Amino acid sequence: MASEGRNKVVVIGGGVAGSYVAKKLESHGSVTLIDPKEYFEIPWASLRGMVEPSFAERSLIQHEDCLTASRLIVSNAINITNTEVLLSDGRLVPYNYLIIATGHHDPVPKTRAERLVQYQAENEKIKAAQSILIVGGGPTGVELAGEIAVDFPRKKITLVHNGYRLLEFMGPKASKKALDWLKSKHVDVKLEQTVSLENVSEGSKVYTTSAGETIEADCHFLCTGKPLASSLLKGNFLKDSLDDHGRLIVDENLRVKGHKNIFAIGDITNLKFLTNSMECEWQEIKQGYFAKKQASVAAKNLQLLLAGGNESKMSTYKPSSTTVIVSLGRHDAVAQVHRLTTVIWLIPGLIKSKDLFVGKTRKELDLDSHIIH
Numbered sequence: 045m046a047s048e049g050r051n052k053v054v055v056i057g058g059g060v061a062g063s064y065v066a067k068k069l070e071s072h073g074s075v076t077l078i079d080p081k082e083y084f085e086i087p088w089a090s091l092r093g094m095v096e097p098s099f100a101e102r103s104l105i106q107h108e109d110c111l112t113a114s115r116l117i118v119s120n121a122i123n124i125t126n127t128e129v130l131l132s133d134g135r136l137v138p139y140n141y142l143i144i145a146t147g148h149h150d151p152v153p154k155t156r157a158e159r160l161v162q163y164q165a166e167n168e169k170i171k172a173a174q175s176i177l178i179v180g181g182g183p184t185g186v187e188l189a190g191e192i193a194v195d196f197p198r199k200k201i202t203l204v205h206n207g208y209r210l211l212e213f214m215g216p217k218a219s220k221k222a223l224d225w226l227k228s229k230h231v232d233v234k235l236e237q238t239v240s241l242e243n244v245s246e247g248s249k250v251y252t253t254s255a256g257e258t259i260e261a262d263c264h265f266l267c268t269g270k271p272l273a274s275s276l277l278k279g280n281f282l283k284d285s286l287d288d289h290g291r292l293i294v295d296e297n298l299r300v301k302g303h304k305n306i307f308a309i310g311d312i313t314n315l316k317f318l319t320n321s322m323e324c325e326w327q328e329i330k331q332g333y334f335a336k337k338q339a340s341v342a343a344k345n346l347q348l349l350l351a352g353g354n355e356s357k358m359s360t361y362k363p364s365s366t367t368v369i370v371s372l373g374r375h376d377a378v379a380q381v382h383r384l385t386t387v388i389w390l391i392p393g394l395i396k397s398k399d400l401f402v403g404k405t406r407k408e409l410d411l412d413s414h415i416i417h
């Protein structure tokens with residue numbers, strides 16, 4: 045490892061972006077990763093863990109198993125100055141270079157063992173229920189409905205979504221394919237409705253939708269998306285680098301607007317690109333695929349800066365679109381290729397749905413794709 049000196053790199057967030065960038069940098073500087081949990085979780089495998097808890101054994105990876113030369117601090121960052129990060133336990137962590145990769149706020153247990161117990165409990169909840177309500181028809185709600193419908197075909201599943209179509213981040217053809225597939229599995233999909241969960245007590249089985257319909261369900265899962273983890277950026281010198289949604293504005297080198305030694309990567313960034321016709325600007329889709337690409341570019345740039353290189357030689361990141369795959373149970377999936385609605389079942393199903401890229405992700409982190417630590 046390079047000597048400390050001016051080379052203290054602090055990464056906030058141990059999700060896809062933060063774990064990948066720390067891995068790529070740990071042999072080039074003194075890297076500290078701050079994350080409230082002791083493990084990295086592969087997010088796109090999380091719903092399979094609910095129907096098959098043992099699946100989570102490979103998708104929950106202790107940070108220390110893949111980050112062998114980094115310092116790990118298990119804590120929440122609550123504020124940032126231009127030289128230090130303040131933690132919720134009062135500690136201050138100094139940095140020369142900072143990488144913000146806080147993604148979405150998703151409070152999960154601190155230890156891997158506790159998270160495995162949580163998967164077990166969710167699985168028991170599914171197994172004990174005859175009828176299940178899923179609230180939210182984005183990728184999480186659709187993928188969860190798919191997982192349950194395939195593994196537990198006798199359960200009565202109702203999915204309620206406030207939009208007029210499922211998977212609004214994809215095109216209408218993909219929405220229709222997903223709807224048709226769910227209907228073929230007897231999932232009752234209610235669009236343009238909401239469900240108030242406020243007056244539903246634990247054990248109550250009756251839910252009322254905004255259209256006045258009642259749904260009987262033994263349990264429910266809320267899949268309405270998570271807020272961005274940007275609260276620590278709002279009350280300090282970084283507030284002017286945030287857009288209206290709380291995303292960090294970055295330049296082409298992935299440095300936060302106005303700050304030469306602070307980078308941001310992953311879902312927390314505001315990365316946009318112009319359509320081919322140059323008529324409108326699109327937000328780059330929030331995908332682990334892009335988080336990893338951004339981690340590579342930020343790591344290259346930091347390696348250059350840590351080695352005393354000229355910043356004019358830094359690599360640039362070009363936001364783009366990509367193939368998006370939403371899995372539908374263990375064999376099928378709906379895919380959209382580069383915003384053109386090419387939708388196919390079997391091939392995307394083969395690519396994603398069987399192993400959910402868990403073996404591939406483990407290999408990328410230099411771990412055995414099968415053996416669990």
Ligand SMILES: Cc1cc2nc3c(=O)[nH]c(=O)nc-3n(C[C@H](O)[C@H](O)[C@H](O)COP(=O)(O)OP(=O)(O)OC[C@H]3O[C@@H](n4cnc5c(N)ncnc54)[C@H](O)[C@@H]3O)c2cc1C
Binds near residue numbers: 061080145369
């Ligand atoms: C069900 C589902 C399926 C998906 N399927 C795919 C797919 O097939 N392909 C694909 O490419 N992408 C997929 N995605 C999207 C992908 O998971 C995200 O784009 C990716 O996780 C973003 O990575 P990130 O590191 O930016 O953020 P996150 O993964 O959200 O990680 C953020 C990390 O920051 C930590 N953190 C937050 N706040 C703080 C703080 N204050 N202090 C310290 N640490 C903090 C969190 O604990 C977390 O570890 C899927 C997502 C979900 C939920």
